[in-house]
Amino acid sequence: ILNVEQSPQSLHVQEGDSTNFTCSFPSSNFYALHWYRWETAKSPEALFVMTLNGDEKKKGRISATLNTKEGYSYLYIKGSQPEDSATYLCAFPSTSGTYKYIFGTGTRLKVLA
Amino acid sequence: EAQVTQNPRYLITVTGKKLTVTCSQNMNHEYMSWYRQDPGLGLRQIYYSMNVEVTDKGDVPEGYKVSRKEKRNFPLILESPSPNQTSLYFCASSPPGGEQFFGPGTRLTVL
Numbered sequence: 001i002l003n004v005e006q007s008p009q010s011l012h013v014q015e016g017d018s019t020n021f022t023c024s025f026p027s028s029n030f031y032a033l034h035w036y037r038w039e040t041a042k043s044p045e046a047l048f049v050m051t052l053n054g055d056e057k058k059k060g061r062i063s064a065t066l067n068t069k070e071g072y073s074y075l076y077i078k079g080s081q082p083e084d085s086a087t088y089l090c091a092f093p094s095t096s097g098t099y100k101y102i103f104g105t106g107t108r109l110k111v112l113a
Numbered sequence: 114e115a116q117v118t119q120n121p122r123y124l125i126t127v128t129g130k131k132l133t134v135t136c137s138q139n140m141n142h143e144y145m146s147w148y149r150q151d152p153g154l155g156l157r158q159i160y161y162s163m164n165v166e167v168t169d170k171g172d173v174p175e176g177y178k179v180s181r182k183e184k185r186n187f188p189l190i191l192e193s194p195s196p197n198q199t200s201l202y203f204c205a206s207s208p209p210g211g212e213q214f215f216g217p218g219t220r221l222t223v224l
Contacts, residue, residue: 036213102158103156
């Protein structure tokens, strides 16, 4: 059974701190990795879809890197703000061409003002 | 406005009473999917559809049915709901392999 693991499970940082967390996935048969942001009482929203080894993507203060050979992706938040408080999920399609997705359980980030 | 809609948003029902949760998207996406979210378990995929009349099981399909007769709609059917299907359900759509757009969620309680 394929597994996607995220660490840490939860994280508290002070406003202005930079932070990062990890998504680990099976490195064999890699197709793509998705990052989503999920605020309390809302729906998950897509941040990035990453497909190539060495990929780096950026959206405002949030960026992500991808290492498909060793099976991990990092999500970075620079200068965290209270509005960044959310659960960050990664997802991995387990089979090419079918898009059967496996989601990690997420990293819950709380930014303290 | 591009969106995924789900109805109902909240539902309390009793064991064994058939119910349907509707999902509709207006983005002409080929791919649609249903997930359930339970505390400590994250999002788990129930069923997905690659296109009209093409559906397949996710990780937790037992007790659920789906159909994809039209591109925009992907209803989730619980023929005989049981208390262990109490959960928060999300529908999502996307172009193949692309970022998924999630609906607002349906909170289901089965007594």
